[in-house]
């Protein structure tokens with residue numbers, strides 16, 4: 001098992017209605033380390049029955065929690081934030097072991113994840129309503145904000161802690177309860193979070209974490225009328241399924257789905273800054289983030305210089321087990337992910353692309369893959385229309401601003417977009433025309449708790465983080481106070 005300072009953070013049971021428990025039928029599923037293939041342990045294979053119990057308990061706990069003054073709710077979240085920081089080393093070790101990212105990145109995720117708890121601990125006390133001037137003198141119009149109620153969350157494997165706190169933080173701050181299903185590949189991070197939430201004083205039943213059957217647990221979450229909101233981060237395909245399943249009970253939805261981010265380098269860019277931005281945007285988490293640069297468009301006049309600089313940096317990446325010192329690229333999450341990047345590279349080659357570095361599974365074997373740069377990419381390639389979700393940087397040449405904006409927007413996705421230019425007019429023109437929920441100008445790293453994270457088109461619904469993230473867990477109630485005349 002893992003060499004943790006606090007071994008009690010590694011839980012092999014689900015957390016249901018404040019009780020650590022096995023699945024009703026005792027069944028379990030294995031959790032493996034993607035770097036080594038070794039089994040780390042097991043977690044319960046929960047189904048609909050356990051989920052129903054968790055939802056029922058969440059509904060009772062939420063009604064009490066909504067009555068707790070906002071300042072007290074914020075204090076519990078602040079304590080949880082402090083506990084996350086105090087246990088950051090253990091949380092990072094758990095994360096790297098089940099997800100694969102280098103330990104330094106895992107620790108960065110824990111700090112990032114904790115920042116959502118800190119942010120919403122503060123925001124809890126700023127849930128303001130309105131008093132609106134009424135058209136008649138004997139009445140007053142109030143718009144008050146109230147918690148949505150019992151909520152459910154389904155989270156992905158690529159940021160198993162941050163995607164959880166980006167949902168649980170605003171939910172608890174708003175006075176809601178939450179039943180969570182983490183990805184089956186990375187359940188331990190969510191269960192460790194539940195340990196700390198319990199220690200921070202999150203009331204019994206307010207937060208549950210169920211591991212196991214996605215379709216069974218998700219099916220109960222979307223079917224059960226007590227669940228008033230579902231928040232999901234993952235693929236667009238599963239997002240569509242959940243949206244359909246939620247329609248019968250008209251649930252509020254937050255969907256953070258797939259992306260296909262363009263990364264544009266204009267010929268007036270600071271090329272060294274652009275290469276730096278491309279490296280962080282493309283290769284963070286071994287290219288397994290929804291906001292990764294998926295298509296790199298480089299204006300023809302700087303293509304050779306940018307390409308040479310980028311290839312030199314990519315060649316310097318260190319592939320290996322994220323627990324080993326100096327490693328900057330971990331394994332992909334599973335064999336399906338390896339097959340996808342191989343398919344994208346083979347397709348690019350078949351359509352005229354040239355591999356400048358990488359291009360095949362790493363000599364380490366298993367789920368390790370060589371960080372890859374392909375030149376001569378075109379709109380006819382799979383890399384232009386599908387999210388690779390791996391360490392592949394395809395370079396697309398372009399000539400004019402109008403041309404590249406049309407190319408960048410030619411996708412059903414619209415999560416993140418990036419461009420480098422030192423022209424102020426271009427910075428505003430291009431930012432306003434790119435069809436994305438988030439635009440990075442002269443930066444490849446935009447995610448932070450203070451900012452609204454989310455997409456347009458088929459990249460999702462709603463925003464997470466910032467003050468907007470809290471609104472996702474609130475309802476506006478109109479109160480008309482009449483008969484006030486003397």
Ligand SMILES: NC(=O)C1=CN([C@@H]2O[C@H](COP(=O)(O)OP(=O)(O)OC[C@H]3O[C@@H](n4cnc5c(N)ncnc54)[C@H](OP(=O)(O)O)[C@@H]3O)[C@@H](O)[C@H]2O)C=CC1
Pocket residue numbers: 154155156157158159181182183184185212213214215217218219233234235236238239241242256257258259289290387389415460
């Ligand atoms: N916009 C964003 O912020 C993000 C988007 N993504 C996108 O997700 C994809 C990769 O992540 P990945 O985790 O594989 O995505 P998936 O959509 O396959 O899985 C995400 C979560 O959904 C669960 N799930 C899968 N099928 C169902 C179902 N039928 N009912 C209920 N829950 C279900 C999974 O459970 P289980 O593990 O048990 O199968 C997991 O917890 C990429 O397209 C990426 O762009 C990923 C992260 C962030």
Ligand SMILES: O=C(O)[C@H](O)CS(=O)(=O)O
Pocket residue numbers: 156158159162163233288289290291447
């Ligand atoms: O799941 C993801 O890809 C995250 O949203 C990426 S980020 O929030 O760390 O940018």
